[in-house]
Amino acid sequence: MSSSAPALAVESLRKDFGPVAALDGRMVRVLHGVSLRAERGAVTTILGTNGAGKSTTLGCAQGLLKPDGGSISLLGHNPFTASSDLRSRVGVMLQDGGLPPSVRPIPLLKHVAGMYRRPADVDALIARLGIDGFASTSVRRLSGGQKQRVALAAALVGRPEIVFLDEPSAGLDPQSRQVVFDLISELRDAGLAIVLTTHLMDDAQRLSDYVYIIDDGRNVAEGTVAELTAHAETESRVLEISTTAELSADDLRATAGLTLTRGSAGHYRITGVHTAEHLAAATRWLAEADVLPTALSMQPRSLEDVFLDLASTKEQSDD
Numbered sequence: 001m002s003s004s005a006p007a008l009a010v011e012s013l014r015k016d017f018g019p020v021a022a023l024d025g026r027m028v029r030v031l032h033g034v035s036l037r038a039e040r041g042a043v044t045t046i047l048g049t050n051g052a053g054k055s056t057t058l059g060c061a062q063g064l065l066k067p068d069g070g071s072i073s074l075l076g077h078n079p080f081t082a083s084s085d086l087r088s089r090v091g092v093m094l095q096d097g098g099l100p101p102s103v104r105p106i107p108l109l110k111h112v113a114g115m116y117r118r119p120a121d122v123d124a125l126i127a128r129l130g131i132d133g134f135a136s137t138s139v140r141r142l143s144g145g146q147k148q149r150v151a152l153a154a155a156l157v158g159r160p161e162i163v164f165l166d167e168p169s170a171g172l173d174p175q176s177r178q179v180v181f182d183l184i185s186e187l188r189d190a191g192l193a194i195v196l197t198t199h200l201m202d203d204a205q206r207l208s209d210y211v212y213i214i215d216d217g218r219n220v221a222e223g224t225v226a227e228l229t230a231h232a233e234t235e236s237r238v239l240e241i242s243t244t245a246e247l248s249a250d251d252l253r254a255t256a257g258l259t260l261t262r263g264s265a266g267h268y269r270i271t272g273v274h275t276a277e278h279l280a281a282a283t284r285w286l287a288e289a290d291v292l293p294t295a296l297s298m299q300p301r302s303l304e305d306v307f308l309d310l311a312s313t314k315e316q317s318d319d
C-alpha cells in the first residue's frame, strides 16, 4: 500500500438520527466512533451485518450526510463542505443504480462522460463491460445484472481517484462477475482507491487488500484477509459435511462449543473445531444421529467464518 496520505481517512465518526417517534422523540446514535482509511492502489472493504452502519459511514464519507462528531478527509478535503470540484474526483456506484429509467445505456454514459473534464474512453468501458450487448434497451427494462454494469461504468467514466462500490457483483452471472473483478483489480493496480461494501464474503475474500468489520456502529476487527484469517487458522478449523440427511443446529449446540450452519442444499459447516477431541465430538454427534455423510472435509477458516463468529459473539452478548 502507498505511504502517501490515504484517499479516505475517517476518524472517530459519530452520527445521530432523529428525533425518532418510537423513542419518544429522542435521537438515536447509529455511529459510535467509526474509524477507517482507504489507501490509493488498494481495495478497502467494509463488512457488517444489516444495520451495522456501513451506508451511514459511506454517506458521511461521500458528503451526503453531516457527521455529528469525528472527522473525515476525502482526497484531503472535508466532503460535506467541499466544492463540486471534489465530486468530479469521486465515483459512486449505488446498489439500486440510481439511473434514470427512460434512457438507453450508451447515450446515458456519453452524457455522464460529457460532464467531466477528462473522462475515460467511454467506448472501451462499454465494450469491456459488455454494455453494447443491450444498447437498445432502456434502463427501465434492463435486468439487475445489466443495470449493475451500467452503474459501474457510470461510476468509473469520470476517471475518479476514489470509487465507492456497493455490492458491485450483485445479480451478475459468473462471466460478468469475472469481468467486473478483473476490471476492479486493474483499476486498483493503476492506483485507484476502491472502497467496497458487500455481503458476499467470497467477493470480499478475493478482492480485498484490507477489511474493516463494523458492528452496531463500531469497529470490531480489521486487517488484511490473511491477518483476519491467519490467527483463526492456527486455532480452529471448519468441518464441511455433505449429506442428504437433515441436521439440526439445536441438537449440536450443547456439543463442545461446536456450531452448525447450513450452506447450500445438502451442505453444512461445523465451526469451533479447535482440537482432535472437537473433531471426534463432531463425528460422534453424527454417528449418534445415525448420519453417514457423503463427504467430510476439514478446511481452514474463511473470512466468512471470522465474520460469522464476530456476529454470533455479538448476538450472545446481546442476550
Ligand SMILES: Nc1ncnc2c1ncn2[C@@H]1O[C@H](COP(=O)(O)OP(=O)(O)OP(=O)(O)O)[C@@H](O)[C@H]1O
Pocket (backbone or CB within 6 Å): 017, 018, 020, 028, 030, 048, 049, 050, 051, 052, 053, 054, 055, 056, 057
Ligand atoms: N434516517 C434514519 N433515521 C433513523 N435511523 C436510521 C436512519 N438511517 C439509518 N438508520 C439506522 O441506522 C442504523 C445503520 O443503518 P445503515 O443503513 O448505515 O446500515 P448498513 O450497515 O448499511 O445496513 P444494510 O447492510 O442493511 O444496508 C440502522 O439501525 C438503521 O435503522
